Amino acid sequence: MKSESVKPAKSVDSIKETLMENYYMFESETIQLAHGNGGALTGHLIRTVFLKKFENQYLYELGDSAILPLDKSALELPNNAQIAFTTDSFVVNPIFFPGGDIGKLAVCGTLNDLAMIGAKPKFLSCGFIIEEGFEIKSLERIVESMQDASKEAEVLFVAGDTKVVEKGSAHKIFINTSGIGFFDNLNQPIKSTIEQGDEILINGTMGDHGIAVLSARDNFGLETTIESDCASLYPLVQALRQNGVEIKFLRDATRGGVATVLNEVAKKFNIGVLIYENLLPISSEVREVCEILGFDPLYIANEGKMIIIVKMGMGDKALEVLRKHPLGKNASKIGSIVDDHPQKVVLETFIKGKRLVDLLVSDQFPRIC
């Protein structure tokens, strides 16, 4: 603490200057470093951008943490003493793309991580890292898209944080979302006990997200009408369960695509995976782009597709339920669990040849999700 005696009195000019500077900052159309300093400008940003969209009773308190109620129905279960917890950061480039943006992605991605283990998504946090100079209009658009996606999924943003970094220290905006999910009578943890004969399904076409993002890049010169499949998959999981389908394994096929998920399954459960090229749903446009660029759609990221493994004999029932739902209208049974080739994923090609589908080491193209 400096003592009063050494503190220079402020001149009227310097006070005017500060006031003008402050006025300028509050009216700024771009993010300033001071938006992240925890002071008046941070409060202004929280009130005018975040709370305006996300407002709810838990967030409203604006304490250091949110205090959240657990579901009564969950607490009455024999296994009541469990919750689901996950985190994911989103660094997609470009931040706006056909079918979505980084905000929608940040909501759906984390909700899907909760849904994939069998939980019902309930609460979300968001952590923004924003580059100085980022347009507040773009931030508002992203926040609106987050609010739309969370509202549709009936989840609440209950905790948040904003950091601003100097220009050049981040690419526009990065978003972390963490999520909490609950279990109840319908939504129980998925046990993941896979055995020979189990059937493998996907809820629709592969590769749409990856190709949509890629073609939205200025430098790619690719013109397509492909849209990201970005979606919250919990409603599909709920539909399967409500219709009595016994789900043995679920995983959304994001980074690394379907091939990566199936390889994880084969290795984790020490079984073989056999899929059929003629059963893989791929839109003709994605197929075309992949042929031109030499990509394999099996490795391309999705944001609204999951691999579903069900008990032998349950595949047709699952397919019927999936196809009735907008998010599963192009669902397909793509293969099954086999005793042959444990730890390996094998593709039977159109011409009945067999090809090993290995784990991706280097990327097909720059990271996009």
Added chain:
Amino acid sequence: MKSESVKPAKSVDSIKETLMENYYMFESETIQLAHGNGGALTGHLIRTVFLKKFENQYLYELGDSAILPLDKSALELPNNAQIAFTTDSFVVNPIFFPGGDIGKLAVCGTLNDLAMIGAKPKFLSCGFIIEEGFEIKSLERIVESMQDASKEAEVLFVAGDTKVVEKGSAHKIFINTSGIGFFDNLNQPIKSTIEQGDEILINGTMGDHGIAVLSARDNFGLETTIESDCASLYPLVQALRQNGVEIKFLRDATRGGVATVLNEVAKKFNIGVLIYENLLPISSEVREVCEILGFDPLYIANEGKMIIIVKMGMGDKALEVLRKHPLGKNASKIGSIVDDHPQKVVLETFIKGKRLVDLLVSDQFPRIC
């Protein structure tokens, strides 16, 4: 899916090339984009860097989300149906500084957010955003420091995510941590009902973190022995409660410092805050640096200091408990809640003058926490 017929056979040379490239990537001393693609290299990084340090039964499953048990003792409470949830991103520059690093900060910061609302910190998630080319040795050092801090605080990392962005798209490494805390008989939500006469304490000297980070910057030419105060404050809160101190409000004085916290209190509860310059604990070295640079320590970030407001008459008892603990040995009663000047924070100076301590708008120096 390309059909087998159009797929060119790989030449022996191209296979060799791929193998060498993969070998190089697995042996790489720096982070590659492929470390973030969800494939084999991501798995390698998770196993060799993250799991090596963070391994525990919940993380071991490596599913999309962690499934976490709630505390039995918490479930037996009348208000059992509550948990605490918070998130924070860390972008400190430099990432290593006297007294800590970005990893320790990312653990303590989030644990403190949970402790400040009265919860017992329990589970953490971490989301890494890493710049391509970042040294794996530095990452290991950060992860080790995160593990040390979480072990000391008896919390577990149960969920994680890693993204790698192109060189120049992030400054080295950003870390988000989200945390879950529980309530039990001792650890109840803090009610925050503040009234005239309540006493205001801080658990030690102000400004150490901010000045330590600032002096660690290459371009500052400042040589000091000041270390960051980065610490998990839950043990202090626990000690206060175990000794029967009625805590009315807690807040760690991070970004924006003590002045920002006190302003929030004054505005939120529509009361006046009066603090005394001669009671503010500031180390002589921090005081000196601040005088040289023209900073006010009241606005400088701390990472191991909190403002504690206790019931009138409880201040001395609280001080006694705090001073017995290593994290509170320089604790001080710095002021009280008054009926005068509602919504304002006033400082009585050394020479008995009065000065308004306002909210910070623009920064004193570049963002450091």
